[in-house]
Amino acid sequence: MDAKYEELGNNLRLALKREDAPDGFATRVLERVEVRPRWDWWPRLVPAIALALIVATSSAGFRAVKQRRGEEAREQAIVALTLTSEKLQMARAIIFRHREESK
Amino acid sequence: MGVRVLVFEKRMEALAADSAAGGLAATDIGLGFESLLVANQAMVFSIALNFLRDRELAAELAQDVFLALHRNLKSIQSADHARHWLRRVTSQRCIDSTRRAKVRGEVALEAAWDVATPADSADVVARTRMARLVASLPEKLRLVIILRFQEDLDVPDIAEALGIPPRTVRGHLDQALELLREKEQRWTRSTKN
Numbered sequence: 001m002d003a004k005y006e007e008l009g010n011n012l013r014l015a016l017k018r019e020d021a022p023d024g025f026a027t028r029v030l031e032r033v034e035v036r037p038r039w040d041w042w043p044r045l046v047p048a049i050a051l052a053l054i055v056a057t058s059s060a061g062f063r064a065v066k067q068r069r070g071e072e073a074r075e076q077a078i079v080a081l082t083l084t085s086e087k088l089q090m091a092r093a094i095i096f097r098h099r100e101e102s103k
Numbered sequence: 104m105g106v107r108v109l110v111f112e113k114r115m116e117a118l119a120a121d122s123a124a125g126g127l128a129a130t131d132i133g134l135g136f137e138s139l140l141v142a143n144q145a146m147v148f149s150i151a152l153n154f155l156r157d158r159e160l161a162a163e164l165a166q167d168v169f170l171a172l173h174r175n176l177k178s179i180q181s182a183d184h185a186r187h188w189l190r191r192v193t194s195q196r197c198i199d200s201t202r203r204a205k206v207r208g209e210v211a212l213e214a215a216w217d218v219a220t221p222a223d224s225a226d227v228v229a230r231t232r233m234a235r236l237v238a239s240l241p242e243k244l245r246l247v248i249i250l251r252f253q254e255d256l257d258v259p260d261i262a263e264a265l266g267i268p269p270r271t272v273r274g275h276l277d278q279a280l281e282l283l284r285e286k287e288q289r290w291t292r293s294t295k296n
Contacts, residue, residue, distance in 0.1 A: 005280045008287070012252035015233035021148040022162050026140050029169045033136070 136176055139185045140169055146186070146254065147193050153249045154197040156238045164200055168193050190254065190264045198242055236286050244279035247272055 147168050151161035171192055172185065179185045237248055243265075250261045258276070262269040 005284070008280060008284055009252065011229065011233050012237070012248065012283070013255075015230045016149075016153050016237065016249055016253040018145050018149040018253060019152060021144040021165065022158065025148065025162060025165070026137075026144055029140055029144075029166050030137065032166065032170060033173050 136173055139172065139179075139182065139189075142182065143186060143189050144169075147189050149253055150190070150193045150249055151197060153234065153237065153253055154245060155200065156234070160200070164196055165193070168196060187263065190250070190256075191266070194246055194250070194264050197246060201242055232290065233287075236283055236290075239286065240279055240282060244275050244282065247275040248279045248283070251276060 144165065148161055148165045151164045151168075152158060155161050155164065168189060172179070172189060175188070179188060237245055240248065246265065247261055250256045250264055256264065258269050258272050261276075262272045265272065
């Protein structure tokens with residue numbers, strides 16, 4: 001700093017000297033910090049939410065697979081029953097024909 | 104909450120003197136946010152007070168700055184980092200608050216500021232006059248002067264705190280000192296006449 005500002009600088013240092021914050025300042029800040037709603041808890045819920053989502057999706061998937069397999073089994077059973085019924089019809093027809101011929 | 108505040112008040116009494124003298128390293132105390140608050144409250148409050156010349160507004164602004172620090176505590180790496188952060192945010196908020204005040208049409212700085220009474224000592228009168236001259240400076244020049252002479256920062260540190268190039272800070276500083284010198288001379292001449 002220039003010599004011409006030397007005295008001015010000293011006066012400024014005196015005039016702008018730090019002052020203590022008002023009494024109870026820090027306590028008031030602390031109270032406001034504690035009163036303020038805290039939103040820092042939600043990251044702790046992320047793993048739980050993720051786990052719940054995984055369980056929900058996998059159980060839904062499991063149910064869907066189970067249902068699909070059930071439907072497939074039902075269809076197969078119907079086909080099998082239809083085939084059996086046709087075979088029985090054919091056997092009945094043959095037996096009936098043999099009876100008619102033997103008369 | 105009450106117990107925590109009481110414990111904190113005890114710590115605060117022990118640390119308050121050091122705080123006013125120039126600040127404590129939070130890592131030395133190991134108290135986290137509370138220690139940063141105690142160590143830097145005088146600095147933040149004084150920057151705001153010297154800028155705004157209003158104790159209530161300064162206290163309010165300083166509280167908001169510390170609440171912002173609390174919200175950003177995870178990004179603070181050290182006591183030094185916190186001090187720089189607080190200086191930068193306080194400076195920004197000082198400028199913002201005067202802009203908002205202008206918009207709201209509040210009372211001008213000089214009009215709102217208590218002038219020293221004749222009963223005060225010559226030293227107090229001189230200090231009050233000087234502080235008043237600083238308050239009459241344009242915002243950015245005022246802030247540069249406060250950071251230079253209250254905080255004893257050099258040009259690069261002021262540049263960092265205000266987010267402007269060091270050359271601009273040097274220009275602001277020269278301009279502010281010249282303005283203050285002129286105002287002081289004018290005041291001296293007017294009192295002699």
